[in-house]
Amino acid sequence: MNKSLFSKIKIPLVIIGVILVLFAATEILTYMPKGKFENAEISIGASNVFSQSDFEQAEKAIFAEFKNYDGCEMLSLVYDESMSDEYKNYFYPNYDLEIMVLYSDFKTQKNMQGNGFNDDCLYREWKWIMVKNDGEWIVRDRGLP
Numbered sequence: 001m002n003k004s005l006f007s008k009i010k011i012p013l014v015i016i017g018v019i020l021v022l023f024a025a026t027e028i029l030t031y032m033p034k035g036k037f038e039n040a041e042i043s044i045g046a047s048n049v050f051s052q053s054d055f056e057q058a059e060k061a062i063f064a065e066f067k068n069y070d071g072c073e074m075l076s077l078v079y080d081e082s083m084s085d086e087y088k089n090y091f092y093p094n095y096d097l098e099i100m101v102l103y104s105d106f107k108t109q110k111n112m113q114g115n116g117f118n119d120d121c122l123y124r125e126w127k128w129i130m131v132k133n134d135g136e137w138i139v140r141d142r143g144l145p
Contacts, residue, residue: 062102102128
């Protein structure tokens, strides 16, 4: 390669290199891990209505949704039939659906960068309203009351 051709492409190569380094640095600095739930303490109380299979399907649907909670870590997932019935009877008294309500506690990281949650915060009794749809449990709604 002759010297004049190298000097012509040297500046664009340097500019491209700087752009790539800046892009990589931005990605590293703004990286937010997906929602973690692997270490969540699961407490499923006795139920006169739902089977073990129902709870396993509901948990799977909740965990799939929680993966989208970037920078959050689920600490617990709880089913208490009396709490579920109380919530269901208050908010869904006339619905002809199979509904179960589970509760979770989760914490957020520092510097959440606008995913809708407060930085470095503990959310308690986050509700997961589950509805059976075509034999499968799906997350119908979630959040605080």
